Amino acid sequence: MLVTTGDLGLCEEVVRPLKLRTAWKPDSRTIHSLDVGNFMTWKGPCLECGIFKRNGVGLFCSNFLRQRGPFPRCLAVWCGECYRAHPQDPFRVQTTLHSPGEEEENEDLVTEERLALRFKTARDGDHLQGIPFECDLCHFRNVNGRDPVPRNPKDNFTLLCIRRAVLDALWSRETSTVSGNFRRLQRDYHASKSTLSIAQPVPVIGTNKVKDRVGMSCALHTMMAMLQKGNYQETAQWDTARKTPTWFTNAYESGENFGEEAIYSTHDTKVYSTSSPTASRWFSRFMLGSKRRMGIMRKQNEALTVEQLMAVCELAEKDWRTSQSEEEKKDIENVMAFIIIGFCVSLRGEEVPLVAIEGLLTFWDETRSHNPPHTMITLKGRFKGENNLRWHCVPIADITKSGIPTRRWISRLLDRRVNREGKRAGYLFARKMGERLVLGITTPCLEII
Numbered sequence: 001m002l003v004t005t006g007d008l009g010l011c012e013e014v015v016r017p018l019k020l021r022t023a024w025k026p027d028s029r030t031i032h033s034l035d036v037g038n039f040m041t042w043k044g045p046c047l048e049c050g051i052f053k054r055n056g057v058g059l060f061c062s063n064f065l066r067q068r069g070p071f072p073r074c075l076a077v078w079c080g081e082c083y084r085a086h087p088q089d090p091f092r093v094q095t096t097l098h099s100p101g102e103e104e105e106n107e108d109l110v111t112e113e114r115l116a117l118r119f120k121t122a123r124d125g126d127h128l129q130g131i132p133f134e135c136d137l138c139h140f141r142n143v144n145g146r147d148p149v150p151r152n153p154k155d156n157f158t159l160l161c162i163r164r165a166v167l168d169a170l171w172s173r174e175t176s177t178v179s180g181n182f183r184r185l186q187r188d189y190h191a192s193k194s195t196l197s198i199a200q201p202v203p204v205i206g207t208n209k210v211k212d213r214v215g216m217s218c219a220l221h222t223m224m225a226m227l228q229k230g231n232y233q234e235t236a237q238w239d240t241a242r243k244t245p246t247w248f249t250n251a252y253e254s255g256e257n258f259g260e261e262a263i264y265s266t267h268d269t270k271v272y273s274t275s276s277p278t279a280s281r282w283f284s285r286f287m288l289g290s291k292r293r294m295g296i297m298r299k300q301n302e303a304l305t306v307e308q309l310m311a312v313c314e315l316a317e318k319d320w321r322t323s324q325s326e327e328e329k330k331d332i333e334n335v336m337a338f339i340i341i342g343f344c345v346s347l348r349g350e351e352v353p354l355v356a357i358e359g360l361l362t363f364w365d366e367t368r369s370h371n372p373p374h375t376m377i378t379l380k381g382r383f384k385g386e387n388n389l390r391w392h393c394v395p396i397a398d399i400t401k402s403g404i405p406t407r408r409w410i411s412r413l414l415d416r417r418v419n420r421e422g423k424r425a426g427y428l429f430a431r432k433m434g435e436r437l438v439l440g441i442t443t444p445c446l447e448i449i
């Protein structure tokens with residue numbers, strides 16, 4: 001929207017802030033015609049476009065009619081599509097069709113048009129999807145116990161983030177699910193109303209408590225983590241951001257609200273009860289919605305072919321033979337043994353560093369005289385899902401069918417570690433002090449090849 005700034009001939013584009021308060025002043029008769037316990041009787045003008053919403057159709061704050069604490073009624077209602085993300089919303093929205101959500105839902109084909117609206121606007125009936133929908137102002141009051149100060153940058157940015165968090169939580173459900181649920185509710189409600197006597201025909205929504213029941217303050221921290229710089233993309237990945245609720249829950253459980261109750265279940269597991277808002281259904285929906293919004297970008301290593309590996313072996317052999325520096329030779333041995341073991345045993349990158357010297361030595365001679373000669377790759381470590389340190393042994397042929405010289409490279413490195421560095425135990429791939437190599441340290445070295 002262009003508005004005149006007051007300076008002669010100058011117009012500036014002004015971002016209109018979100019409308020959070022209604023200008024509507026209903027008379028007491030109108031207020032009395034609305035039933036706080038029956039959201040289907042609610043009506044009022046949309047905060048954005050002013051169209052009058054009737055019969056509970058639209059997006060109503062669940063506290064619509066409640067005077068909570070010192071605050072007046074919010075009377076907040078929107079047309080679903082009028083509840084939009086802030087025009088300056090900086091949060092990333094994935095723009096491809098791929099949905100990383102794990103939930104099984106029948107997602108219909110997403111058209112281009114709908115794709116443009118995904119995560120950006122709400123839908124009619126979104127306030128009745130199993131989690132409380134409170135308007136931005138109500139959330140702000142819950143978190144801060146006061147009203148936002150106009151033109152206060154911190155308050156305004158908090159409101160922007162609240163809007164995003166609410167939209168994320170709503171978008172954990174697809175549009176077809178939301179509209180299907182709401183249509184069915186309307187049909188049943190009107191059918192029953194004309195034929196049945198039910199004093200309380202719909203459940204009561206909203207709360208008089210001015211309290212962050214859903215975990216909004218933790219959601220706000222999490223949103224900040226989402227804006228931090230990421231490795232592969234401009235902003236952090238969802239996987240990184242989800243660590244924020246972990247510290248929040250840990251701190252919560254360390255504090256005055258520590259849950260004393262435990263529910264014992266089979267399989268040696270205990271289930272603990274917690275009152276942490278991060279355990280709320282709203283919070284799970286927020287995390288799921290934000291995951292869907294951001295998408296997950298995986299950087300996968302291209303699989304290495306046998307031909308490529310053979311070519312690498314050839315190059316490395318030449319470099320190793322011509323190298324004058326022992327340090328360089330050691331680097332080449334490390335990389336080659338790493339790649340060969342990873343390739344031949346089909347280990348994941350983080351498992352290769354678990355190869356241990358004492359295991360290799362135990363089988364070294366015995367396996368060489370065996371027919372066919374092979375090397376026993378011995379891994380020592382704590383494997384996923386296991387509690388103890390364990391040995392895993394996998395044999396590989398000394399020279400594979402395709403001609404990969406496995407023993408040659410493993411033996412070069414092993415010789416260096418055992419005979420020159422005097423190691424009898426510990427990890428084969430080690431930095432100094434017997435520390436185990438971690439993946440991040442190896443990869444830059446591998447990328448050189």
Ligand SMILES: [Zn+2]
Binds near residue numbers: 049
């Ligand atoms: Zn509207």
Ligand SMILES: [Zn+2]
Binds near residue numbers: 061074
């Ligand atoms: Zn409200």
